[in-house]
Amino acid sequence: MAEGREHREYRMEELAREAGITVRTLRFYRERGLIQPPRREGRIAWYDDHHLARLRTITGLLDRGHTLNGIADLAATFDSGRDVAEVLGLGEPTEETPVRLTPEKLADYFADEATAENLSAALDLGYLATDGDEIVHISRRLLEVSAELVREGVPLSAVLSSGRLVREHADALAAHFVRVLRTHAADTDPDQLRTLAHAVVDAELSMALDRQLRDDDAPRPAPDLRGQDT
C-alpha cells in the first residue's frame, strides 16, 4: 500500500531515516535554523511532514551546490514570508494565475540570482508567498517575464525595482480609472472598466514606447505621470 500524505509525526530517528540523513545532521540543521523547531512533548521532539519536506528541499539544494549558510538565508526568508491565503485573500478577481513552485524550480528560473535579498524583496512586493514548504508566485506572466529579463542579463534586483515602480504607477492609474467611473458612470459594470482601462493603458504604453525608442539621441525629459486632482 502506498503511503498517503498523512499528518503523522516523526521522532528524530525516524525523520532522519526518511530524509536520508543522520540524527546528528538533523540536529545540526536545526542549530543553523534551517528547519523550524519541533513540537516538544516533554523530552521528546516531534517532527511532521512539514519538516520532512523541508529536509528534502535542503538536500536537493545541497546537491545543487548551495552552501549551508545560503540555504539558511533562504529558509529564514521563506519562514518570514506571509502565507498564501493572506496574499491571495478570498479569491480576488484578478486575471493572473498563480504558480506553485518548489524552491528548486525557483532556482531553475533565476539561478544564482535567487539570493535571499532578492527573494525577500519579492516577498515584500507580494510577488512570492510561501505555502508550507512550497512557494507561490502570484502571476505566471510576471514570473515568465522576470525570468526572461534575467536571461537577457538584467539583474533580478533591477527587475524587482522596476516591478515596484510599475506597481506604483499602475496603482495610480487604477485609482484614477475607478475615480472617474464612480464620478461619471457609477452604474457601469466594473468588468467593463477593466476592459476599457486595459485598452487605454495598452495603447498609450505602446505609443510611449515608440516615442522613447525613436528619438533616443534627442535628449528629452520623461513625461510626468502624476494624478493632479482637486
Next chain:
DNA sequence: ATTCTTACA
C-alpha cells in the same frame, strides 16, 4: 530503558 543534548574529537 529510552530519547535527546552537551561536549569533545
Next chain:
DNA sequence: TGTAAGGA
C-alpha cells in the same frame, strides 16, 4: 559530522 557521556 561521529561519538561518548549524561540529564530527564
